[in-house]
Amino acid sequence: MQGFSDILQRLYEMTAIGSLGETPAYLLMYFIAFLLLYLGIVKKYEPLLLVPIAFGVLIANFPGGDMGVVQADPQGFVTLPDGSREVIWDMPLHKIAHELGIMNYLYYALIKTGLLPPVIFMGVGALTDFGPMLRNLKLAIFGAAAQFGIFAVLIASLLLGFTPQEAGSLGIIGGADGPTAIFTTIKLAPHLLGPIAIAAYSYMALVPVIIPLVVRLLCTKKELCINMKEQDRLYPEKLEIKNMRAVKIIFPIAVTTIVALFVPTAVPLIGMLMFGNLVKEIGSDTGRLFQVASGGLMNAATIFLGLCVGATMTASAFLNLQTLGIVVGGFLAFALSIASGILMVKVWNLFARKKINPLVGATGLSAVPMASRVCNGISIKYDPKNHVLNYCMASNISGVIGSAVAAGVLISFLG
Amino acid sequence: MENLGLGLLLMGVGMVTVFCILLIVIFGSRLIIALVNKMAPAAASSAAPDIKPVLDAAVACLTGGKGRITKITEL
Secondary structure, X not given: OHHHHHHHHHHXXXXXXXXXXXXXXHHHHHHHHHHHHHHHXXXXXXXXXXXXXXXXXXXXXXXXXXXXXXXXXXXXXXXXXXXXXXXXXHOOHHHXXXXXXXXXXXXXXXXXXXXXXXXXHHXXXXXXXXXXXXXXHHHHHHHHHOOHHHXXXXXXXXXXXOOHHHHHHHHXXXXXXXXXXXXXHHXXXXXXXXXXXXXXXXXXXXXXXXXXXHHHHHOOHHHHOOOHHHHHHHOOOOOOOOOHHHHHHHHHHHHHHXXXXXXXXXXXXXXXXXXXXXXXXHOHHHHHHHHHHHOHHHHHHHHHHHHHHHHOOOHHHHOOHHHHHHXXXXXXXXXXXXXXXXXXXXXXXXXXXXXXXXXXXXXXXXXXXXXXXXXXXXXXXXOOOOOOHHHHHHHHHHHHHHHHHHHHHHHHHHO | OHHHHHHHHHHHHHHHHHHHHHHXXXXXHHHHHHHHHHHOOHHHXXXXXXXXXHHHXXXXXXXXXXXXXXXXXXX
């Protein structure tokens, strides 16, 4: 009889149920995971990223599962299951896998090294068409104005008591670019990776809600009815592109060279973005590279990035006031970036003959191409013939370059 | 206050850098376009005549013979 109760006791200890009773915070983490899964699967908010992130959150929060990422302290120490402490950078990868589980192996090999965000950027580059930007080069400048939110929230975060590195990571959410936000956070404040990645991707998913909100607050109906095609007809572009293919091949090489010379810390992002784009634009000669960059490799990187980012959100690391600050600050950064793009268009319109629809400024933040699609939707609501998609894409794509450059500046100064 | 100074410095440097890089990209791209127009303008529409029958067939197949191509524009 004694033996039977021992077996029952061992069985109970084997399950995670006992630990759940001792630490109810895990239940809240399950709720967050289920909510994110719901948003990804049912509401279709960025499902390619939200589903792996949410599942990572779920599997990281089962006591005994060894799937939660163990963050090293500022000196690099981690606590092993036997209570001893070791410097993570002195541990070989197989020991990390053995002592801390495979998720830590993946995290320290793929994420902490900063490998996956540039790989994803290569895929993004392979899927990006710079044609709309090249046809409307002037509009690309609004991609710069929309980076204001990054730095405004950085200052606000500093005043709220975040360290400069944490503030930089928080502000970069305003760039509306997931891989850039993750890359910057890995470099500056890796302990905040989970909440910052969640905030960045959640707000990107909420672009259809946030952009109309800011536009409604800042734009008049008359401004939203500015017809870009009509403006083009009245004031035509003087520079005609006679060989778009050649320009598209030279463009990524030139941009990489320019950015690498001025902001070398942005090269892992911009360089890979432009490499992916180059193999696309060359065409059939590099078709196999394009297929890998935009297909299998990008998808594999997305899976591992999502799961590992989700696994950083353990109950102890996520449930605190700092996370709340990140959620609020991230929203502010996002909204301010949209607003600053719109305001720059308004200032531009004060002086220019050729007027620009302020929706072009609203897409200066990244979130390609969803931001452009949303703005086009707003535009045709006011005038069914006023399609601004191509014009919005110009500032939208330049916003990707702008946010990567802003990240490079932050990493240079704070890293 | 020290942190505020750092934040303002970062904002100044960051925004100026982003604007400068994008201005260089814009003017650099205009230069590239001008040079390509001058040195290699001919390749623009050389492929169109050859692929027209293929596109016609594909559109006819997809639309059950109801659709047809009226204009091809090089992107």
